[in-house]
Amino acid sequence: MEKIGGSEPFRSYWDTYLSKGLLLIFVVDSADHKRLPEAKKCLHQLIGANPVLPLVVFANKQDLETAYHITDIHEALALSEVGNDRKMFLFGTHLTKNGSEIPSTMQDAKDLIAQLAAEVQ
Secondary structure, three states: OOOOOOOHHHHHHHHHHHOOOOOEEEEEEOOOHHHHHHHHHHHHHHHHHOOOOOEEEEEEOOOOOOOOOHHHHHHHOOHHHOOOOOOEEEEEOOOOOOOOOOOHHHHHHHHHHHHHHHHHO
16 A cells, blocks of 8 residues: 655655555544645545545544534535545544554544455455
8 A cells, every 4th residue: 555645745746646546545634724625625636536536534633622523524625526436435533642542433444445445456
């Protein structure tokens, strides 16, 4: 599995990796309200390049009081516009305080990602 960061210097590599990908995993900071419009723009740029690539969105930092709820993230990223031909999943995530345990949501997401990858290979 290849992963590539979302910061500006890495965006020029997106097309190279996206064309070889089995699915797209997009992580957004649920508590960073100011950057959600930029995240939406980047996400739609990525999914526009491949209209059937399965999409898994992680709305991270759900444990913070300032985090948008999942429904707010769905709206802020305009996920209703991703198309009917694409498998799309949205998970609320956060790390545990000491990082020693994996929340059940992350285990569910891991299982889903493995299943999606197996289906497209």
